[in-house]
Amino acid sequence: MDRNEPLDQIKTRRDSALNALVSGVPYMHWLGIRFDRRGDELTAVLPFDRKLIGNPQLPALHGGVTAAFLEMTAIVELAWAAMWEDLESGRIAPDAAMPESLPRLPKTIDFTVDYLRSGLPRDAYARANVVRSGRRYASVQVEAWQDNRARLIAQATAHFLMPQG
Amino acid sequence: MNGDARDGAEENHARIAQQFIEAIPHARALRMRVDEIGDGCAVISMPWDEHLVGDPRSGVIHGGVVSALMDTCCGAAVMAHSSQPRSTATIDLRIDYMRAARPGQRITARAEVYHMTRSVAFMRAVALDDDDTSNPVATATGAFTAER
Incomplete structure (x- = not known):
């Protein structure tokens, strides 16, 4: 870590890497999902849209x-947690304009x-916690809420196969 | 009931189920179609589309889309159960992603109520593409509420 690295350079590096991760996925764009970043902490935001409704009577997402x-x-x-070290040390520089630079x-x-x-029928937020990330497999816990952080609308546990090589 | 009358009743069911689906904005946005509906079972399919892709390198549809299809199909199967629940909601759903769905192909979900209690429907579902039924894209199990 370089303590004297210019702040705007740090922010640009992190924001463009995050953008590269997110912008490569058409479905994320279609749902309208974006990510707020504070340091390495990410909060996903799903702005409300009518096409996200599943129960028109209530209505509910x-x-x-x-x-x-x-x-x-x-x-x-x-993916963000897995690439953080490489990103900060300058070993990788994902760029949305260069598909081959995007992490798998x-x-x-x-x-x-x-x-x-x-x-x-309003905005939803989510945060995930990587419980364990090995070379090959990972276990992730994730929570979603709307108006109150303590009143979750849903939680999930997922297992993933990490990209190799 | 003779064959024609039964076919007529099934078509009628499917038409009502299709209207039910059309009333769900997200199901309409994903262009879901009810293919079959019966006592505690449903078959719903949707076309592949570019904006649903989760991995641009391969063109494979995102897992979340498969979740949405399976969830809708399970809900439709609960509503079609002969005990006639007034409404339903998902309590939990577990999806196993067995393989990537082939780009360009329709995805079809089949869901069935394998056990119904007064207040809970226990569900199983499978998602297929054009490949044969022994090679599913994903399977799901879940519990749904059955409101009386």
């Missing part, structure tokens, strides 16, 4: 949307989601 949002958050957090994403092996409350 579609369970599949909630699941997809949690899964996407887990994948991005895992982990593959989902299984995904278990608990629905705790019905999702309201």
